[in-house]
Each structure stands twice: as structure tokens, then as C-alpha cells.
Amino acid sequence: MNAFIAIVRRDLLLAMRHRAEAANPLLFFVIVVALVPLGLNPRRETLELIAPGVFWIGALLATLLSLERMFRSDFDDGSLELMLISPQPLPLIVLAKILAHWLVTGLPLVLAAPPIALLLGLPTSSLAVLLTTLVLGTPTLSAVGAIGVALTVGLRRGGMLLSLLVLPLYIPVLIFAASAVSAADGLPVTGQLYLLGALAVLSFTLAPLAAAAALRISVS
Amino acid sequence: MNAFIAIVRRDLLLAMRHRAEAANPLLFFVIVVALVPLGLNPRRETLELIAPGVFWIGALLATLLSLERMFRSDFDDGSLELMLISPQPLPLIVLAKILAHWLVTGLPLVLAAPPIALLLGLPTSSLAVLLTTLVLGTPTLSAVGAIGVALTVGLRRGGMLLSLLVLPLYIPVLIFAASAVSAADGLPVTGQLYLLGALAVLSFTLAPLAAAAALRISVS
Amino acid sequence: MWAFLHRFASPPHFYRRAGAIAPWLGWICLGLMAAGLYGGLVVAPPDYQQGESYRIIFVHVPSAWMSMFVYVVMAGASAIALIWRIKLAEVIAIESAPVGASFTFLALVTGSLWGKPMWGTYWVWDARLTSELILLFLYFGVMGLYAAIEDRRTAGRAAGLFAIVGVVNIPIIHYSVEWWHTLHQGPTVTKLSAPSIHVSMLVPLLLMAVSFKLFYVTVLLHRARCGVLERGRNAGWVRSLLARTEPE
Amino acid sequence: MPQTELHRDRNPLLEAVDLSCSRGHRTLFENLALQVSGGEVVQILGANGSGKTTLLRVLCGLQPPAAGSLRWRGRDMSPGAPEVYAEVQFIGHAGGVKLDLTPRENLDVAIALGGRPTGTTVATALARLGIGKFGRRPVRTLSAGQRQRVALARLLTCASLLWVLDEPFTALDADGVSIVDAMLYEHIRAGGAAIITSHHPVALGRVTPRPVSIDAGA
Amino acid sequence: MPQTELHRDRNPLLEAVDLSCSRGHRTLFENLALQVSGGEVVQILGANGSGKTTLLRVLCGLQPPAAGSLRWRGRDMSPGAPEVYAEVQFIGHAGGVKLDLTPRENLDVAIALGGRPTGTTVATALARLGIGKFGRRPVRTLSAGQRQRVALARLLTCASLLWVLDEPFTALDADGVSIVDAMLYEHIRAGGAAIITSHHPVALGRVTPRPVSIDAGA
Numbered sequence A, B: 001m002n003a004f005i006a007i008v009r010r011d012l013l014l015a016m017r018h019r020a021e022a023a024n025p026l027l028f029f030v031i032v033v034a035l036v037p038l039g040l041n042p043r044r045e046t047l048e049l050i051a052p053g054v055f056w057i058g059a060l061l062a063t064l065l066s067l068e069r070m071f072r073s074d075f076d077d078g079s080l081e082l083m084l085i086s087p088q089p090l091p092l093i094v095l096a097k098i099l100a101h102w103l104v105t106g107l108p109l110v111l112a113a114p115p116i117a118l119l120l121g122l123p124t125s126s127l128a129v130l131l132t133t134l135v136l137g138t139p140t141l142s143a144v145g146a147i148g149v150a151l152t153v154g155l156r157r158g159g160m161l162l163s164l165l166v167l168p169l170y171i172p173v174l175i176f177a178a179s180a181v182s183a184a185d186g187l188p189v190t191g192q193l194y195l196l197g198a199l200a201v202l203s204f205t206l207a208p209l210a211a212a213a214a215l216r217i218s219v220s
Numbered sequence C: 001m002w003a004f005l006h007r008f009a010s011p012p013h014f015y016r017r018a019g020a021i022a023p024w025l026g027w028i029c030l031g032l033m034a035a036g037l038y039g040g041l042v043v044a045p046p047d048y049q050q051g052e053s054y055r056i057i058f059v060h061v062p063s064a065w066m067s068m069f070v071y072v073v074m075a076g077a078s079a080i081a082l083i084w085r086i087k088l089a090e091v092i093a094i095e096s097a098p099v100g101a102s103f104t105f106l107a108l109v110t111g112s113l114w115g116k117p118m119w120g121t122y123w124v125w126d127a128r129l130t131s132e133l134i135l136l137f138l139y140f141g142v143m144g145l146y147a148a149i150e151d152r153r154t155a156g157r158a159a160g161l162f163a164i165v166g167v168v169n170i171p172i173i174h175y176s177v178e179w180w181h182t183l184h185q186g187p188t189v190t191k192l193s194a195p196s197i198h199v200s201m202l203v204p205l206l207l208m209a210v211s212f213k214l215f216y217v218t219v220l221l222h223r224a225r226c227g228v229l230e231r232g233r234n235a236g237w238v239r240s241l242l243a244r245t246e247p248e
Numbered sequence D, E: 001m002p003q004t005e006l007h008r009d010r011n012p013l014l015e016a017v018d019l020s021c022s023r024g025h026r027t028l029f030e031n032l033a034l035q036v037s038g039g040e041v042v043q044i045l046g047a048n049g050s051g052k053t054t055l056l057r058v059l060c061g062l063q064p065p066a067a068g069s070l071r072w073r074g075r076d077m078s079p080g081a082p083e084v085y086a087e088v089q090f091i092g093h094a095g096g097v098k099l100d101l102t103p104r105e106n107l108d109v110a111i112a113l114g115g116r117p118t119g120t121t122v123a124t125a126l127a128r129l130g131i132g133k134f135g136r137r138p139v140r141t142l143s144a145g146q147r148q149r150v151a152l153a154r155l156l157t158c159a160s161l162l163w164v165l166d167e168p169f170t171a172l173d174a175d176g177v178s179i180v181d182a183m184l185y186e187h188i189r190a191g192g193a194a195i196i197t198s199h200h201p202v203a204l205g206r207v208t209p210r211p212v213s214i215d216a217g218a
């Protein structure tokens, strides 16, 4: 438990030191969302129509891009090896890293969503649903992503492979979430939200185990 | 001249070795474009409407993400220092690196555009204009980006700063290009295209000088 | 039982046995496929709604089933390989991937060809179609990961682990038609109580399904034999095998 | 042949039997037998590229051997077994030091990960290695030798029986070498053991390492 | 006091006058005077963190000095002047070797960048450094010592008068050290000069370096 807290603390500290880099996913998210009206030049109705999708695509891409950070630098400077030969259970350490990653990447997205949603003209009724999907969905992105990074961290040329491995697993989250948000004004959305919640619980229990096994394999 | 060719060759070779990583911007572009219908779930007409914007946003983000590669790894392993103390003129070396970056990042986007445009249902009349904007616009993205990377390569936490520096310079390209494409069926577009061409020429002459100066400052 | 399994899983034994079985399975597969195609394309009557175009069902449905079946086999074999460190299971998992990807590709192509007359479009982003596409990407992921890692043992284990993770997609594919309102057909053949399909169509369909399965097993055995040889490059039995064949 | 006059444990701590290691497709060495007991320092010798680093990684369980087996206190060592790792410390070419944390923060994490802490505080450990006044500066702003000292400070704060050190003297000045020498001496004095590699003749003042060569044919 | 019996040029190649260097806000050393002439090897001495690496970077023009001036063949050296760089080769802690290229490809680029090639072919240079058979493998798959040799091979393929080497013996085995020793000897024999740092006593067989200490107060 001590180790768990120490790792979370360490990763948050590192994010603080690299404040600018840690803010990158958020900035990226904002850029995506801001570029859409600029580049698409859509009418107001169209904008409202596509806003939820834009949100989720932005969140997904932002997470995808920040994934490497979860293990790459630890791999490069040998810290990962220390974790592997630490007497602490590896899945616990991985869980700590997933949590830290979400705190640094997912949480800011959740917090930034309301103001941006207003700018894009998302109706307030949808906003609540959007926030719920983000709260439920982004942890899954971090957890599932951890497996992908763990599998590819040993490869120099992991970048594309990582996307190839992780994206198929992300798409269900995207589909559930986007469909929940666009259904928000009227149709019932509890079904999708339950599913998102179930995915989050599932991935947070299984992903640390899978990622730990993957790390042992790929660091050897 | 010899050095120019050697650097282009080297960077292409490195891209080949890292084939997967080099393909990353392209893959990213394809992902963005493919996620749009998944996440937005739009009607066919809406899709057609937003397709050109999606293209350019995708191209812009893909370039933005690949920029760091231009100098970062050379900085990390000390190759950049060798270039700085090489008797060859530094702007020439930088020009070579910009060219190589475009060949690896921009060119594939141009080549991948037609098939993807068809999938998105872009009318063939717009396709020609889209291609022209991509051919004229992406080199500018690489060249302007080089200045940003050169300024931030010495900072560990350059990521966000880089986006902040580079994006304002990218937005004109995005706006001209996207407006040209959406105007394509009917309105005249030569004006926008000339402007894009002028930007490309300007950036290719000035960016190497600026980036070279920036490198000398930020490596010290 | 256990002892038998272990003996069968020993590479030289497997190599010999598989070599003996594979041709037989191949011939049976050909026979069934011929019968199925004859039944499907000639005997079965045209559909009262869809006319002749429905006949693509005889390729589409078996290949769609196989795309999922092969994935499950691959993931199962990977789990066995990771837990009990049985080399043969790893070979089977890895060698299944390209076959499964081909079936998936076939299901996608035949499906979208069929979609044009049925739905008026080759492609829609609905749940069944999307999840099947994801399946293709998962296969690519397994193959890509295996190819990207230099050390063969590490590569096999990493790819296997990923295959196991991807198994969550299988129930999604299967239940997608029930969980979401999709364009795609609901379960017609696989409804346990009473298949809502005429016998003259059902029989060739099942024949095709069985022959596809046999095709997979045959190809897998061939591929696995090569895989076993390649992996055992330095083992004694491979050397002696090669020594025997080389002079020819 | 005992080369130190210290008390040496009879039972080897770590034992490698018939060990073969490979990298890519190439076998680096075969049938290596190695025993390390408490109270001794083993120095792995071999030319560049002979496989010293690979051997150390295998001994720590970071990489499976191509063939052969490893035993820890007589029991088969299965990779991932925490009870072994609590007793082993590895410092490789890459020191496992985060450049953006300060030396203190680095050591705090190492202690949390490393299991049993020794009595030594972080401040004492850093002072011992001569970098006491750099405790609160990011490691990135330290020189090559100072960074190496931060990595080595871990040995003092986390209790462990076996130290596995890959070229620990890299970038250290004479003063640094003698500090590490003294640390090694105290460690084996207390019954610990160490496996090190180094190309420079290791003339540790008070400890004579037992050389083990892995060069082709050995 | 001449310590080699070789011909030494009267006019210094590189001259540092009243040099002060700082890192961050701290001044590392002040008023250093240094002259390097053809035919001599200068060894910079100093404890960890005393500023050796910083000094070498300043001498190469990679970093401006805090105060003082540098002269190359008697003329003021302005940073960015290509005619100087054609005569200087720098090998730092980071070797400037691309890990994903092969040693041959690395050297080809170095030659294209480096100005005047010597007669030595890439193959000969690699063979000389004992890594001839690794010419076509990515550097990433080489061991620490082998990588260092790839970096050093550059010295043989690009003609230059002054070699600036930061701890060139890192990770090299005895054989490697003697190769570099011989290279240095031939280099100064031909009228070249070298500035090196090393913590280990540099007992180069045929060359005795002139020590220059930058430790506080020097």
C-alpha cells in the first residue's frame, strides 16, 4: 500500500515537474475541439449535432497520445526494471501508474469539458450525460491503454503498433459514449451508462494483471 | 550539397528503420478520419459537409504530433551537437531535415487523401482542390513547425509550448485550405491557392534560417 | 489423458501425426464444400424476397462464424501456452491468426457485397459491422505484435497475451444485434428452438460451415508443422529430419 | 580460493547451474557455473560484447536464460518471486534514476519499492556519497558522476543481501571510487554479497573480488 | 614542460584566456588559462561536478563562456564559424551515434557532415576499432563498449586537428583502451592535438598527457 501511494505520488510529482508536458493532452483536446468550428465552418445546428462526437474523439485521441508516457520514460531510464525486481506485487504498481495517468490525463478532460461544451453550444441537458460518460469512460481508456503500452514498451518502434493494439479496444467506449450523449435529449441512456460503468470496473480489475504480465514479457 | 543529400538520406533511412513510427502520422490521420463517422454518427449529407474540414484538421494534428521527431532524437543522442559544430552551413542542414520530414509526414498524407476522400463521400470535384491544398499546405506545416521545434528542443517539457508556438502559425493555412475545399464546387478558389503557394515559398526560404538560429540558442 | 496430451504436444510427435492427418482432412473438406456449394447454388430455391442474391449467405455466414471461432481458438491456445508453457499451443495460436484474419476479411467483403442490394449501401457504421471490423484489427494487432518483436519467444508470449485481452470483442460481435438496433440480421440460424430458415437452405449452409471448419484445421496443421520446424531449428530431431531430406 | 579473510557463508546465496544466455539469435556463453556466497565480491570479466550485462540481467530475473537454472538459497528461483527480489538490488547501465526528480525524491520512491529499509536515512546516504548538498536539485542538473552517485545511494537505503552492479565505477572520480569501495567492504562484512562488472582493474582497497571470466571458451 | 618527445608546434592551436564557465547560476571555475598546441594531449582533471564537461562544450563552441575569450590559431573564435569546426571533433557523454542506424551508416553521415574526409574508409575504421563484423547491425543491438567504439571510429574517418573527447575510455575493455591509445599517439604524431577528460589514471602507453586541473581554486 505504501508502494502504491509512493508510485502515485511520484508520477504526479513528475507530471508537476513536466507541467507543460502533462498539460499536453488537455491542450490537445482543446485544440481539437477548437479547430472543429474553424475548419468545418458549420452552421449552428450542425455544430450542435456533432459536438458530442467531437468531444469524445478529442478525448480519445488525447488519451491515445499520452499513453506512451505511462511506461516509456521508466523503461528508458531503467526505473521500470527496478519495479519489476521490486518485492512489491507488480499489478499493484501498475494500478498505481494507471491511476496516476488518469489523474493527470483523464481528470483534466472531465474538468475542462463543461466550459468547452458551452462554447460549442451543447444543450445543458446533454452536458450532464456528457460529463457522466467522461467520468465513466476515461478511466477505461487509461486502463486498457496500459496493456497496450506494456506490450510495446520494449519496442523502439512501438508508436503505430500501440495505436493498432489499443484503438480497437477503445472503439466500444467511443460508440457507447457518443451514442449516449447524442441520445441525451429524449431517449433513455441508462443502458449505455451502465455498460460504460461495467467496462470501467472490468478494465480496472483486469488491466493491471494483464499489463503486469505484459511488462514482464516485454522487458525481458 | 553532399551534406544535404546525406542528411535527407539519413532521415529517410531512420524513418524506414522506424517504419512503424514513421507511419504514425498517416495512421493517426486515418484514425481521425475514420473515427469521425463512428463518433459523430452523422447523416450522409452532414458527412459530406464536414469532410474537407475533417481532412485538414487531421492533417494538421498529424503534422503537429510528428514535429518533435524532427530534432528531438538528434538532441537526445548528441547528433544535433555534431551538426552544430559541423563545418556545413546549418540552414542547409535544417532545410534537409525539413524536406525529409515532409517526405515522411506530408507526402503520405497527400497520397492517402484520395481513397479516404472517397470513403467519406467527398465529391470528385472537390477532390482535386483538396489535393492541391494538401500539396501546397503541408510543406508549410513542416517548415513552420521546424522553427517551433528548434526553439523548444532544449526544454524537456517542450510539448505544450511547441503547440502554443506553432498553432497560431498553422491556423491561417487551415483556414485558407478548408475554405478553398468547401468552396470547390462552384466558387473560384485560385485566390486561396495562390496564397497557400506564397506561404509555402516564404516559409521554405525563411524557416531554415530562423530554425538554425533557434537551434544554436537552445542547444547551448 | 494428461500424459497423452503431453506426448501429442511434443513437437516431433505432432509433426509426424499432423503430417499424416492433414491430407485426409483436406479431402473431406473439399468433398463437403462441393456438396454444400451444389446444394446452395443449384438445389436451394431462390428466396421469395431477395431473389438470387441471398445465395451469398453460403459464404458469408460460415466465414463470419469462423472468424469468431478461430479467434476463440487462438485465445484459448495462447492461454494454454502462457500458463503451462506448451510450445505447441503457442505455435497454434500464432499460426491461427492469419487464417482467422482471412475469414474475417471474407466475412466483411461478402457482407458488404450483400449489403448493397439489401440495404442500399456497402457500409454502415452499425454495431455488428463495426465490431467485426474491430475483430480484423485485433487479428492485425496480434500479427503485428508478433512480427515487431525480435526475440521469438517474447514475441509469441506478447502476442498471445494480446489475443487473450481481445477476446472481449467476441461476445460484443455476437450480441451486437440484440444490444443495439442494427441493420444486420438477427440470429436466424443459431436460434436454438427453431431455426427460422428453410431446410433446403439450412442443409447446404451447415455443410459449408463444416467444410470451412475442416479447411481451417487442415491449413492450421500445415502451418503449425512449418512453425514447429522453424522454432525447433536447433533441436536434434529437426536436424536429423533435415539431414534425411537434404541429399534428395 | 578465498581471497578475503572475512567470514564467508558456506551455503551459496545465488547459484547458477549450466547457464546459457543468448541475445537475438546468438548464444553468448554456455554452461556457465557460478556461485556467490555471503561475504564475497565476484567480478565478471569479459571483453566488450561478451555478455556481462546480459548475464547480470539474467541473474536478477530480468531476462530468462536460454538454458540452465538459477537457485536462490538452494531453491529454484522462479522469475517474479517477490521473496527473492527483496534481497537483490540491481544497478545497471541505466541507473534507474528519474532525471526530473531530486535525489531525495528518487530515494524515497526506491525505499517504498524496495521492501526492507535499512536504518540509513536518505540524507545520510546522500551525504555518504558526497552529494548531500544536491539533495534538492533535479538530477538533470547534475554531472555524469553525480548522477551515478545518486543511483548508488540506493544501496545504502534499501536492505539487501546481494548487490548486482553493472560498471558501478563509471564516471566516478577517485574519491567516488573509494566511497564505493568502502560501501562494498561494509556490505560483505555484514554477510552480504556482490556481483560487479568493471573493465578497469578493480583495486578496491580492502576487498579483492573473485574474478569470473565469461569470455568465449571460458 | 614538454612531456612527449614529439615535435610540437610553437603556436597554440587553441587558446583560452581568462575563461570562466557557469552552469545555471553557479560559477564553476574562473580565469582559466589553457593552451593546446599541435602534438600534445591535454587531460582535464577535476572531481565529479567540477565542470569538465562544461569546459569541453565551451571549447567546442557549443556553449558560450560566462567570461573570457577563445582563440583558434591566434584569431578570435566566433561561435558558428565553419572554418574552425572543420578542424575540431567532439565526442561527448552522448556519443552522437544513432542507435537505429548501423555503424556504417552512422559513419557515412559523419563523413558527409564533417568536411574533409581522411583517406581511411569506413570499413577500415571499424576494423581498427575491433567492430568490423558489426558494421551492418543496428547500433541498438550492440553492447555499451561496442557503442562507444562506434562513436570513436568517427575520429579516424574525418580529418581534424583537435580532438575533444569527454571520457573516451568509458565502457571500453583493456583492448579498447589500447586501441584508443594508439589512435591518440598517431594523431599527435601527425601534428594533431587532443583534449580529454578521464577519471581513471590515463596510462596511455606512448603518450603522457599534460594534466590541467580545474578543481576549485585551480
Ligand code: HEM
Residues within 6 Å of the ligand: C057, C060, C061, C064, C065, C107, C108, C109, C110, C111, C112, C113, C114, C115, C116, C118, C122, C128, C129, C132, C133, C173, C174, C175, C184, C185, C186, C187, C188, C189, C190, C191
Ligand atoms: C459488411 C457487412 C457484414 C458484416 C461485417 C457481417 C458480419 C456477420 C457476422 C460477424 C455474423 C456472425 C454472427 C454470429 O454468429 O454471432 C453474421 C451472420 C449473419 N449475417 Fe452478416 N454481416 C454483414 C452483412 C450482412 C448482410 C448484408 C446480410 C443480409 C441481410 C447478412 C446476413 C447474415 C445472416 C443471415 C447471418 C447469420 C445469423 C445467425 O443466424 O447467426 N449479413 N454476419
Ligand SMILES: Nc1ncnc2c1ncn2[C@@H]1O[C@H](COP(=O)(O)OP(=O)(O)OP(=O)(O)O)[C@@H](O)[C@H]1O
Residues within 6 Å of the ligand: D140, D141, D142, D143, D144, D145, D146, D171, D173, E023, E024, E028, E046, E047, E048, E049, E050, E051, E052, E053, E054, E055
Ligand atoms: N543542465 C544543467 N543545469 C544546471 N547545472 C548543471 C547542468 N549540468 C550540469 N550542471 C552542474 O554543473 C556542474 C558541472 O557539471 P559538468 O557536467 O561539467 O561536470 P563534470 O566535471 O563533467 O563532472 P563529471 O566528472 O561527473 O562528469 C555540476 O556541479 C552540475 O551540478
Ligand SMILES: Nc1ncnc2c1ncn2[C@@H]1O[C@H](COP(=O)(O)OP(=O)(O)OP(=O)(O)O)[C@@H](O)[C@H]1O
Residues within 6 Å of the ligand: D023, D024, D028, D046, D047, D048, D049, D050, D051, D052, D053, D054, D055, E140, E141, E142, E143, E144, E145, E146, E171
Ligand atoms: N538488444 C540486443 N539485441 C541483440 N543483440 C544484443 C542486444 N543487446 C546486446 N546485444 C549483443 O549481445 C552481446 C552482449 O551484450 P552485453 O551488453 O551483455 O555485453 P557486455 O559484456 O555487457 O559488453 P560491454 O563491456 O560493452 O558493456 C553483444 O555482442 C551485443 O552485440
Ligand SMILES: [Mg+2]
Residues within 6 Å of the ligand: D052, D053, D054, D166, E143, E144, E145
Ligand atoms: Mg555491459
Ligand SMILES: [Mg+2]
Residues within 6 Å of the ligand: D143, D144, D145, E052, E053, E054, E166
Ligand atoms: Mg562530465
